[in-house]
Amino acid sequence: MIQIRKAIPDDAAWIHRTAESLRYRPPGSEKGFLIHVRTGEDYRRILGASQHSLAAVEGGRPVGFLIVLSMAELEELRKDVLARDKVVAHVLALGDATGLYADQIGVDLEARSRGIGQHLATAMMASNPSARFLAAIMHKPARNTISLRLALRNGWRLSSEVLDNEFVWGIYEFRLSGSPANPLTGQPKDR
Numbered sequence: 001m002i003q004i005r006k007a008i009p010d011d012a013a014w015i016h017r018t019a020e021s022l023r024y025r026p027p028g029s030e031k032g033f034l035i036h037v038r039t040g041e042d043y044r045r046i047l048g049a050s051q052h053s054l055a056a057v058e059g060g061r062p063v064g065f066l067i068v069l070s071m072a073e074l075e076e077l078r079k080d081v082l083a084r085d086k087v088v089a090h091v092l093a094l095g096d097a098t099g100l101y102a103d104q105i106g107v108d109l110e111a112r113s114r115g116i117g118q119h120l121a122t123a124m125m126a127s128n129p130s131a132r133f134l135a136a137i138m139h140k141p142a143r144n145t146i147s148l149r150l151a152l153r154n155g156w157r158l159s160s161e162v163l164d165n166e167f168v169w170g171i172y173e174f175r176l177s178g179s180p181a182n183p184l185t186g187q188p189k190d191r
């Protein structure tokens with residue numbers, strides 16, 4: 001059984017290991033990928049600042065994470081850990097205090113396609129129903145199709161694109177109110 005709980009600084013080491021295993025290595029990107037894999041210490045600092053980040057645990061073993069940051073937390077982390085992240089600057093420039101930024105999601109390769117990513121996304125959206133959610137998904141040089149499918153099946157919509165050197169990021173948004181497909185009324189997948 002999958003349990004979702006708050007992610008805390010002590011989760012930094014396994015999150016770092018998992019993120020490292022998901023690092024973008026072209027051309028084999030069909031299983032999804034992370035670009036900004038951070039150091040263990042940086043994950044610890046991010047989790048220390050974050051109130052909304054989540055961990056998925058199965059049989060006592062952590063199998064997935066979702067790092068979520070409010071605009072105030074992003075502003076704070078931008079002073080050092082996230083200083084060079086262009087997407088973060090873009091998200092902050094949108095200037096919506098209700099915003100929650102889904103910075104990274106990752107599920108252990110061995111635990112894939114069993115609904116854990118969906119559980120994490122549902123828990124995030126359900127616990128903050130009035131928020132405007134934002135996430136960046138890579139469009140170029142490789143399209144993160146797995147991540148895109150997860151976002152689109154939950155009613156997220158593309159709002160803009162950010163260019164950062166060779167990367168083009170799609171900025172996706174979701175608000176529970178006004179979403180045609182309400183993911184929170186659906187059942188989590190059981191497969």
Ligand SMILES: CC(C)(COP(=O)(O)OP(=O)(O)OC[C@H]1O[C@@H](n2cnc3c(N)ncnc32)[C@H](O)[C@@H]1OP(=O)(O)O)[C@@H](O)C(=O)NCCC(=O)NCCS
Nearest residue numbers: 032033105106107112113114115116117118146147149150
């Ligand atoms: C994205 C990710 C978290 C999904 O985790 P997961 O637990 O395997 O996903 P779920 O089983 O909950 O599936 C949820 C949805 O994700 C998408 N998805 C999951 N596996 C997929 C696959 N192999 N191919 C295409 N879409 C897939 C689908 O939309 C799926 O729902 P559907 O099959 O009903 O369409 C996982 O693939 C991952 O860690 N990828 C690497 C890191 C990454 O790309 N992060 C996003 C960038 S920040």
